[in-house]
Amino acid sequence: MTVNQIVDELRATRPTAGEALRLQVLTLASAPPVTSPSLGDRLRGRRRFLLALPAAAALAVASAVAIGVTRPDATTQEASAPATSVEATRSIGAAQAPSTALAGPTADASTARGKTTPGPVPGRAQRYSASLTLAVDDTDALSEATQRALSIARDLGGYVVSVQYATGTEGAASLTLRVPSARAADAVTRLSGLGTIVSQNVQIDDLQESLDTLDGQLQRLRAQIAALNVALERADTAAERARLLERRAQAQAQLSELRASRAATAEAARNATIQLELRTEEGSGVAAPGSRLDRAVDKALAILAWEAVVVLALAVALAPVALVALAVWGARRARRRREEERLLAAS
Amino acid sequence: MTLEQPLATRPPASLAEAAEDHLDDVFGYLLYLTRDRETAEDLASSTFEKALRLWSRFDARRGSARTWLLGIARTTALDWFRSESRRRRREEAAALSERVEESFVEGLSPELETALASLSAGEREVLALRIVLELDGDATARVLGISPTAVSTRLSRALKRLEERVNEG
Numbered sequence: 001m002t003v004n005q006i007v008d009e010l011r012a013t014r015p016t017a018g019e020a021l022r023l024q025v026l027t028l029a030s031a032p033p034v035t036s037p038s039l040g041d042r043l044r045g046r047r048r049f050l051l052a053l054p055a056a057a058a059l060a061v062a063s064a065v066a067i068g069v070t071r072p073d074a075t076t077q078e079a080s081a082p083a084t085s086v087e088a089t090r091s092i093g094a095a096q097a098p099s100t101a102l103a104g105p106t107a108d109a110s111t112a113r114g115k116t117t118p119g120p121v122p123g124r125a126q127r128y129s130a131s132l133t134l135a136v137d138d139t140d141a142l143s144e145a146t147q148r149a150l151s152i153a154r155d156l157g158g159y160v161v162s163v164q165y166a167t168g169t170e171g172a173a174s175l176t177l178r179v180p181s182a183r184a185a186d187a188v189t190r191l192s193g194l195g196t197i198v199s200q201n202v203q204i205d206d207l208q209e210s211l212d213t214l215d216g217q218l219q220r221l222r223a224q225i226a227a228l229n230v231a232l233e234r235a236d237t238a239a240e241r242a243r244l245l246e247r248r249a250q251a252q253a254q255l256s257e258l259r260a261s262r263a264a265t266a267e268a269a270r271n272a273t274i275q276l277e278l279r280t281e282e283g284s285g286v287a288a289p290g291s292r293l294d295r296a297v298d299k300a301l302a303i304l305a306w307e308a309v310v311v312l313a314l315a316v317a318l319a320p321v322a323l324v325a326l327a328v329w330g331a332r333r334a335r336r337r338r339e340e341e342r343l344l345a346a347s
Numbered sequence: 348m349t350l351e352q353p354l355a356t357r358p359p360a361s362l363a364e365a366a367e368d369h370l371d372d373v374f375g376y377l378l379y380l381t382r383d384r385e386t387a388e389d390l391a392s393s394t395f396e397k398a399l400r401l402w403s404r405f406d407a408r409r410g411s412a413r414t415w416l417l418g419i420a421r422t423t424a425l426d427w428f429r430s431e432s433r434r435r436r437r438e439e440a441a442a443l444s445e446r447v448e449e450s451f452v453e454g455l456s457p458e459l460e461t462a463l464a465s466l467s468a469g470e471r472e473v474l475a476l477r478i479v480l481e482l483d484g485d486a487t488a489r490v491l492g493i494s495p496t497a498v499s500t501r502l503s504r505a506l507k508r509l510e511e512r513v514n515e516g
Contacts, residue, residue, distance in 0.1 A: 001513045003506050010478050013454035015375040021388045025395045029366035343428045344469030
């Protein structure tokens with residue numbers, strides 16, 4: 001008997017199910033499903049995994065876009081505005097810092113407006129010095145910002161010490177303003193709004209100690225002069241009278257010097273000096289902040305990059321576990337296959 | 348290009364339709380595997396019970412209903428072989444051969460029937476799938492969980508052995 005004859009005979013005698021079995025199976029198969037497939041059933045196994053991957057990617061992108069759109073400024077500020085530093089060089093009394101400096105470039109003028117600008121402590125004599133560099137769009141904006149700076153100084157009861165204004169391919173203006181110390185912080189805040197802050201420096205020196213020392217010296221000198229006047233009235237000889245007059249003249253000269261010194265110190269504490277530099281964008285050396293859309297895209301990309309780093313870290317961390325699980329799965333599958341082969345070979 | 352598939356390859360709308368089309372295939376396969384008509388009928392019934400529970404998972408894009416049902420039939424048969432093996436080991440008696448009918452396929456010549464009985468279940472199942480049910484190599488490979496090349500090799504060996512046994516007798 002040849003192989004072809006065997007094949008023909010096998011095909012010719014193909015088994016068929018008996019009527020009883022057919023009836024039983026068809027009755028069984030016609031019944032409604034035991035349970036309706038749940039969502040979990042429908043999405044099980046590889047299909048669920050294949051669906052989960054794009055779903056997770058879509059969620060990551062959507063969250064990045066959502067955060068980028070709703071908080072476009074956060075990254076810009078964090079990236080370009082270093083932490084503002086406040087340094088106290090020496091202390092006086094329990095809580096008062098005599099010299100405090102605050103400096104730092106800020107890309108967004110809003111960060112410098114109002115709340116972050118320090119001011120003199122009320123009730124203490126302090127010299128307040130601030131320097132501010134701002135970038136403006138073009139020469140027109142430069143002119144307007146200069147005018148508004150002068151106006152701000154006047155509005156706050158101050159005055160302009162000097163103004164230098166120059167325009168060409170790039171424009172720049174340099175203003176020295178003096179405003180009452182009590183309104184210095186307000187002035188810096190308002191001036192900050194005239195452009196994009198490139199750099200800002202605020203210096204506060206405490207002068208109260210010097211003033212107190214000068215007052216003490218003045219008081220002692222006045223007492224000394226009064227004592228000299230009394231001694232002059234009681235002087236008996238011309239020689240003694242001449243010596244007392246000379247001492248009184250020296251004391252009065254010292255008193256004048258001390259008065260002038262005190263007046264200068266009080267004047268320094270009374271008015272703050274603000275040095276304002278205005279430059280057009282080209283000359284500022286700082287890129288202008290992009291549009292809201294650009295910042296939103298930057299923010300979204302930054303978040304996506306962060307998400308990618310997290311996913312990569314997770315992949316690196318879980319890779320050994322996944323490899324072991326894969327090896328175990330493969331070994332179990334191979335073992336089951338061998339067991340089935342043995343079972344079928346032995347039957 | 349037609350939007351509808353040909354009738355022969357169109358996936359069944361229900362398990363009842365699939366059972367109508369493929370019950371003979373499932374039964375024939377199980378009969379060749381077990382060499383016992385009664386056992387094959389029991390296993391065929393169990394196969395469709397399982398199929399009813401799993402019908403919601405059937406995906407026509409991943410294979411035909413016939414292949415899917417034969418895969419369930421194979422799993423059911425392997426479970427049966429395992430339990431039989433345990434039972435035989437436990438009782439150390441009542442060998443399977445005692446229950447096997449002399450003629451498990453109607454119409455086969457006695458020498459071919461004897462030769463088939465001498466083959467292993469693994470050899471009989473590849474003959475059943477490829478020769479009797481005329482499944483192609485890929486579908487057979489899917490049912491057996493092996494590569495199409497392995498199917499060809501296994502079929503070639505089984506046919507050669509069957510030919511030898513037939514001609515020996």
